[in-house]
Amino acid sequence: METLEKPALTQEEQFQARIDADVRIEPKDWMPEAYRKTLIRQISQHAHSELVGMLPEGNWITRAPSLKRKSILLSKVQDEAGHGLYLYSAAETLGASRDQMLADLHSGKAKYSSIFNYPTLSWADMGCVGWLVDGAAILNQVPLCRTSYGPYARAMVRVCKEESFHQRQGFEVMQTLCEGAPAQKEMAQEALNRWWWPTLMMFGPKDSESPNTEQSMKWRIKRFTNDELRQKFVDMMVPQAEFLGLTVPDPALKWNEERKAYDFGEVNWEEFWQVVKGNGLCNADRLQARVQAHEEGAWVREAALAHAAKRKAREGVGA
């Protein structure tokens, strides 16, 4: 008799086999604890970034140069709130609690994208945030539509559908300034000078210094490495800056015919880590604004619960 006995796959091997076959993982499926933890960390950080991301742009809503720009900016900020909510809801399917995630943000334990710790000094910064920052976000987010965890992937599909408007309106702001008076064009150039390098930092540390990348790629949470995406971004953006007649503030930037890609200078990693550690220009302001909004909203949350309880009790009496 032939023995057909194969060594049984462990739960973890079965899980990896499903990932390798591109089968999505859903909330109640078995998953390694580290997969769950990594996802909660990544999704909640992403949600926090959307939430904090409302602040630098909210700064300009009352001072937008026209009613059209004001309506657009308001819609964009509402979208960021929506994106945060899609993502928190995805993280909750993994067993994370909303209150705990917010508490971690407010205590500084949880991180959010460092880009939002830079100030938005002029109206041209609104252009750069849309064009560059959202452009970078799209590059990060499009591959996440195929990430291995179902609820995260579905949330990202919704986010990506909306993000494209964000980038286009930013480009339009830049284009309008660049086609305007010399002072407007100068304002656009200054904004690009301020935002270019921080935007490159959005893709995270170099691959050689990103310890989580390998495992995240294996679990198909991430589909591209930080450096791959950073290169893609530069290649995508340089021609757009040229179209606008703006100069990318990187003396080392040069087309490499052999690689069919741009060579570019080294990011200031010292600055990157300083901002991550909380020492950026606006870290304290951003957190303070978040905590204040949360605390000042506490009575509303309580009142709504009390009201709901009262109505329920009344309905109970009537029944």
Next chain:
Amino acid sequence: MNQAEWPLWEVFIRNKQGLDHKHVGSLHAADATMAIQNARDVYTRRLEGVSIWVVESTHIHASNPDDAEAFFDPAADKVYRHPTFYDVPDSIKHM
């Protein structure tokens, strides 16, 4: 002070008349009315819906994914439930 979280609600949206309501995600709200209003703001900012259902998440009961194989097994060997199981002569039309 009441520190309780608002309950979690699952949101289902009908994209347009004639289609099913489809699950789109969840949100927190104090009661059903607020859940529907929040669902409108979170999930239909671009006319994605003409109708919204909300259900408190605690009221959803689901099949267990660990039992999925055995649970759905009864349908696995019944190929004759599909029209392609049957050979129809070429000369027969409209079948």
